Amino acid sequence: MVVASIRLLPSPLLSFAPRRSPYSYSWRSHPSLTIPFSSIHSKASTKGDGGAVELGGDQTELIFLGTGTSEGVPRVSCLTNPLLKCEVCSKAAQPGNKNRRLNTSILIRHPNSSGTHNNILIDAGKFFYHSALHWFPAFGIRTIDAVIITHSHADAIGGLDDLRDWTNNVQPHIPIYVAKRDFEFTPLPVWHGQNYRSLGFRFGNICYISDVSDIPEETYPLLKDCEILILDALRPDRSTSTHFGLQRALEEVRKIQPKRTLFTGMMHLMDHEEVNDSLAKLLESEGLDAQLSYDGLRIPIRL
Template sequence: MVQCLGTIRPSPSLSYFATYKRQLSFRSSPITGPANGFSPFRRIFNAYLQSNSATTGAGSQSPSEPSEVIFIGTGTSEGIPRVSCLTHPLKTCEVCSKAAEPGNKNRRLNTSILVRYPRPSGSCNVLIDAGKFFYHSALKWFPSYGIRTIDAVIITHSHADAIGGLDDLRDWTNNVQPHIPIYVAQRDFEVMKKTHYYLVDTSFVLAGAAVSELQFNIIHEDPFSVQGLQFTPLPVWHGRGYRSLGFRFGNVCYISDVSDIPEETYPLLKNCELLILDALRPDRSTATHFGLPRALEEVRKIQPKRTLFTGMMHLMDHEKVSDYLMKLMETEGLDVQLSYDGLRVPVAF
């Protein structure tokens, strides 16, 4: 269910998840915790298995206007290049030095994607996370790809690299559209009441001041619909005791911030064709993020058709890690790659 400013709206049918036989196509170039903590998902998955038909409607695929996922950012909270690396008097950071070059794929801002899909009234743009570098990402990619409106923002968790850009949405609500719906879990909304109190309760705003006009919708552990496309939350751990959400839409599964996947989430990842997964560093995991070795273990377990890693820090050299991942295609048949800021991946819903 989705709770909107104190009102309850029933969530759409879970029949959307009954049939996963549609194909995704891709283009590789951007320019052309305790398991019982997630017990509600047993009910969701059972309903998912019992469904026999797929949802059609405003989010349906149009041959003339394909759906796509656009990587607005693929880096850590601090961004790449690091200022501290570029100003170090004695040590040169190879990745950050490369990232300082225009157009280099090691340049990464806060992790975020935009899901773009057709509807009768035109393209729908759903943003997942608006971090503290959101303005800079939007400045780069929105004009380049003809993105004007933001039809909704879905929040994975309430860290600064996921919600720090909510204030920047004022440009849209002041000049493009009257408001933006925000879909957020209750626990993260409670954080927003403190970090963005003036956006949650606009009575604090002085007369004549312009702030983002946001409509906060509380999401629960059930699928919910955004402009005709259904999203299923994928609960994961992002450090001990801290829950973050991934999301499944169609056959795309997006998990950006994760240190462990509870057993009850795996059934929701079945028949995933495109997995977008956290992979912070090349050597090991941390208390809050998968490293590349663990991320690859999860890929082997989930068995998606294709995987794109995201959320990389400055130890992940795009060219070097990509060369290593290409060898896994030859040795294991694993289709795994690094994403990068500005990458566009056509998908079908």
């Protein structure tokens, strides 16, 4: 067993540590900025992520497992409404349509010295099983080497019970298995409604903020020189008390000035093609490279 660690800087809001239980996961408050984890057993770690998708030796990927709201898209209430047809939900019901969105979640896939990949999951919401069922076999992902939680709502933690499949059948527990020098996750404290703190995370020059209604001034310096910003954008017309709408999200993009922005957490009022066509015009008029993400999107990143 090797003890590795991941550092959450600069705000000591969360700590994650494996524990002996059928579920083998926990999270708690912690005064320290350095969080130790026991690595997975060497036999389990050599299984890697299945090898179905071959990448370059130093290629890191970010995979969008889900890009939707808590209830997901399509909504059952829309598909069963005899009086009003919801165009986005109708499209989302079609196989392979990019309007189909499960709970917001990403997976960072980072190569390791053994020739496989370490997989770090951010959020396991109530639809996590369905996302994993679809994308893990498709992308050859087998192990989960860490789970990081942004906040305690059901769309971020409701799928934690499903991790039993991994701890019972794939690996003995779900820790962080990277060298101390390899990763720094910087918490990005934001507001997700009045007096409710949520966390975004920065890893390398990637900034991920999935649930946000306001960004405190003290968080902006942590967003400096962001290359890829992944940002909450619930609906096209307005913000709510707990989430950015598209226009507010664009205001933040102009303030943060990332090189590229991918919006996430979209509800059924956001038609993928229509909104992206509109956003493409901002690249011509303002130089803003911003688009909606979608479930299953894979992008290469540098860490």
